[in-house]
Amino acid sequence: MASMQITGAVMVAPHRVGAMVLRYLYLLRSSWTRLLELIYWPAVQLFVWGFLQFYIAQNSGFFARASGVFIAAVLMWDVLFRGQLGFSVSFLEEMWSRNLGNLMISPLRPIEFVCALMIMSLIRLTIGMIPVTLLAIAFFGFNLYSLGLALAAFFVNLILTSWAVALVVAGVLLRNGMGAESLAWTLMFVLMPLTCVYYPVSVLPGWLQTMAWTLPPTYVFEGMRSLVMMHEFRNDLMLEALALNALYFAAAVIAFLELLKSARRSGSLLQTGE
């Protein structure tokens, strides 16, 4: 049997994860608008912030030295936001098509469903981000890949946060139906000012700085600025972010499973409308 045991209680069957990934790939393939949408917004963001950075750099010695910091921030933010959207939108597809009940009565286990959604998040991110990073090289001379191994550390931390947020959103959607759909599109923006995407943490008032340091992306954006502006890779920041991510991701998995249980009690799995 094509199953591997992850823990005593949780089995993951790769063929079922593969079936769900196949389902989302069929969907992406059937709709060029869905594919275009993956690239469209990240590209728009890149151009707005890229030209702004050009303008500021021409008028400020400091920003001339910090060339690329805004573009790197835009691209990193997109990893965080698009990573969450890639997961959430794939999940929403099941609710939009009223297919969730079919899945929940099939042998597909919640953990397999989550694995498929994480894989789709990576696939959607790859489709959306690779062309945009190439545009960044072509138009602004900024090569994200030149960050090397640091980029991998940034990426892992950002994607883990994005999945933790997406898991909570999916749980709330299961429990409360489509009335909670707007969370999928907006929740990450609540974190945006606190994670200090475009400015250093030191800009925030003291009490907000404390809050900011409870969020893993804050460490990534600080680390990215340190690397781009000072050419210094901060291991300590990445490890702290990873520890926080492990905590938040575990909490998000528990929240998702509890909300699923609650949805079974309330009967909301059968009727996934508003």
Next chain:
Amino acid sequence: MQAEPAIVVDQLVKVYKSTRAVDGISFALEQGSITGLLGGNGAGKTTTLAMILGLITPTSGAVRVLGAHMPRQRYQVLHKLNFESPYMDLPHRLTVRQNLKVFGKLYDVRDLADRISSLAEELDLMEFLDRPVGKLSAGQKTRVALAKALINSPQVLLLDEPTASLDPDTADWVRSRLEQFRKARGATMLFASHNMAEVERLCERVIMMKRGRIEDDDTPARLLIRYGRQTLEEVFLDVARGHGHMREAAQ
């Protein structure tokens, strides 16, 4: 030795806030039997089916399907079950073949391509196989939903209004296919319906529900005799209007 019933429902209760959707029902369905769950809107049929499938957790009572306690042990048996319901759809942008392929893989169906071909032939879906589900008519969609429900040759098949919104000819055709499937597979079938003629034709047993309770439970023939009626529709109306017990008492 007698085989264990395919489905055992014992003192099942489901309460939503202040509403008792299902109120202490019990029944057992023999393997290979076909049973109709009859009742008006809000009688608790869909909630009962959903609890049998493990989709809804009961407030109290127990459900066992093929020996597994639902929903606690659902993953032991979900690959042997399937369900069709108007509350659920298949992804509209995927073609019929793609949908069946995805569900076939989820149910780990062997020789999936052959299974899809034989289902397409049985359910007359050949010419739609590569068409998106969203582009099909209501009758065609019902046939696709039925194909999905049969993809794993389920040992237990639950159906919620399987012929609702179909024209009489298509509905009759679907009933024939269900009968064929049961004979060939020896499957246990339980279906909720408002269509009395359908229940009369297909079912060996009828469970009549009203306000979450079982009002009556017998074969269609015995129900007709006991209520002194010509059709199940008349029996249904007696039960729905609360005349059933009065009539029996008078007799």
